[in-house]
Amino acid sequence: MRQEFGSVLRSTGLQVTAQRLAVMRAVSNTPHITAEAVTEAVREELGTISRQSVYDALGILVDKGIIRRIQPAGSPARYEDRVGDNHHHLICRSCERLVDIDCAVGEMPCLHPADDHGFSLDEAEVIYWGTCPDCTAVPAT
C-alpha cells in the first residue's frame, strides 16, 4: 500500500496529487467509508482539504474504476476499494451496519433477468436487507 497508489493514478492518466493519495489511503483503510469521513481522515493527514476536492477525487476514482461507490437507501454514499470481484452488500435495517458478501458467481453481471427489455446490462447490484445479530438480540433500543 506504499507508492502503489501513485502508480495506479499514473496508469489511468491522472496526475498524482497529495490529496488524491490521501483520499485513496482513507478509502483503503476504512471499508465503506463516507465522503465526510474521508474528508476528516484527509484533513488529519494533510491538515486541510476542501470538500470539493474530496468529492472530486472520489468522483474521479470512481470514474476510473479505482474505487466503488455504494449508495444504500437512507445512508450517505460510501466508498470502498474492493473492486473487480463484484461482491455484494448486506445491511442491517436497524443499525445500518454494512457487511461485504462475496458473490457466488464472481463476474459481472452475476445475475440475468428473464426479460432485459432490450437493455444492455453491465451490473447486477444486490443488497441484502435484514437485521444483524446485535440488533436481533436487542430489538428496540
Place this chain on the structure above:
Amino acid sequence: MRQEFGSVLRSTGLQVTAQRLAVMRAVSNTPHITAEAVTEAVREELGTISRQSVYDALGILVDKGIIRRIQPAGSPARYEDRVGDNHHHLICRSCERLVDIDCAVGEMPCLHPADDHGFSLDEAEVIYWGTCPDCTAVPAT
C-alpha cells in the same frame, strides 16, 4: 381502484383522509413516481397539500407495506404500489429510466448469500444497471 384504498387504510388501523387517498391514487397511477410528482398530482386533485403531508403519507404507507419505496443511487426516492411480488428493477445509467423486472423466484428473499454473517434476512434487493435501447442508439446526447 375505487374505495378499495379506503378499506386498505382502515384495515391497517389508519385514518382515511383525502390526502392519503390522493397520495395512494398518485402512486397507483404513476409507477415509480417521485415524492415531488406525488405532491404535484395531489395538488392537482385537492388544490393543496403540504410537502410534509406527502412525505408523512408516503412514509406511513411504506411502513404499513401498502407501497414500496425504491431509492436508486443518484435519483430521488421513488414509490410504487406493486408490493408483495418481490420484483426487481432495471435502470438505465444514461437516462435514469426505470423498468420493472419480474423476479424468477417470486418470494422473499429470493436470493441467499453464501454467508449471512448471522443476519436474519428479509429481502434481497436487486438493481440491474445498464443502458436502455434508446440510449444505446444515441450514445452521447
Place this chain on the structure above:
DNA sequence: GTCCAGAATTGGACATAGTCCATTTCGGTC
C-alpha cells in the same frame, strides 16, 4: 532552473431531498 499549458484544487453560492417541531385542523365516535 524556468516557463507554460492544462489539470487539479479551492471557496462560495446554490440545489436537492428530506426531517423536525409547534400549532392547527380534521375524522370518527359518542
Place this chain on the structure above:
DNA sequence: GACCGAAATGGACTATGTCCAATTCTGGAC
C-alpha cells in the same frame, strides 16, 4: 354537535451534494 387523538400544516433546519469562476499546482519542454 362536541370531543379527542390522529393527521396535516408551514416554516425553519439539516444533510449531501453540485456548479462555477478564480487560483494554484504538476509535469514536461526548453
